[in-house]
Amino acid sequence: MTPSTSVNRRDMLRYGAATAAVVSGVAGAQILATPAAGKDPRDFDFEYRGKQIRGVHVGAGEIRSLARGRSRAHEVWINDRKLAVMAVDLPGAKVGFISAINHYQPVLIDTDRNRGGLLELTKRAVDVLGDTELTALAGVGHEHGS
């Protein structure tokens, strides 16, 4: 499967660039908060429309092709309830992500231009939920039997 390979390569490049930025920022450490070890700078944890949203991005190389029947996708919680996220290979060697709540509307995440994609996906889910909450079913992974 070439799409996932190329995306992983793109991820490697992006992570490489992020590492370089942190290293070069050491000189200005007083103004640059150093990320915790292993923490992705895109991760988030704050309140949005009355709900606590938390997003954790998985590292490069961990996102596997859907075609191989399994994918370790990014992780999202809304009010401490897990929202399952699923990788979807798209035309043009892109990878989008859908959730149990926004199931037919992929959001691009793993390219530089779409760095805020997981947050966008999470906000969309909160918008849909309104005054309701996720159920346990929303947190069940999609890759059944793999």
Add this chain to the structure above:
Amino acid sequence: MGVRKNARDLTTAERAAFVAAVKRLKAQTTGRNYDWFVTTHINYFAAVGGIRYAHQSPSFLPWHRQYLIEFEKALQAIDPAVNVPYWDWTTDRTTSEVPFTADFMGGNGSGGNGPVTTGPFAGAANWRITVSSSSSTSLRRAMGNTTLPTSAQVDSVLNVAAYDAAPWNSSAGGGMRNRLEGWQTPNLHNTVHVWVGGHMGQQDSPNDPVFWLHHCNIDRLWSRWQNRWGFDNGHYVPAANTSGVIDLNETMQPWAGITPATVLDHRSAYTYA
């Protein structure tokens, strides 16, 4: 043989009979009741045992064809006169007319994304949501988040001669299937789920009875494509030996004995009016 009609051509009695049968299936406590259909859709959204049966694959169309047949059979066990109608969203494009009338599917959610307040499926007392990724026990809709596909876009998809193309998933750039399913532009099927919103946008989308009218229309569009290009085995691909994908003669779980080849020509079982 059943005739599936345009929802706008149903009589008042036909609308009432469809709603009554759907509600009785929902109230059924054993066997393949309404919530069994909801659960099955969730279970088969992605890969099962490494194979994508129902979505993001060539068998998207034959799997849902059999899913509709099974649902229609379940309704007909309750009322033999009922057939699933279709919603042609290229002509019926508003939130308050066919099929979203108070005597059929009911209207939009309150406040734009809340519970449906009109029609036979409004409120948990009339239609209780029990299998869902959100905690709402009432059916919800948030209509109009996007633009419904046009007839010109439908025609552009039906003009594509190839049924599907490698790599046989949601990233396929060529072929009719991925354009119709919607991971490739112009995106017909996915767009309509998003347009209705609420439960229709979730993995448990069959909780909204309009799901069946939408998928009946998707099946009708495939039938129109087949009418133009062929109902024969040559118009389903892949034919054989493709891992992770349902080939022409491979069984589509959970439908025992059903392969794409067995459902390609539906004309002896049902037709579209």
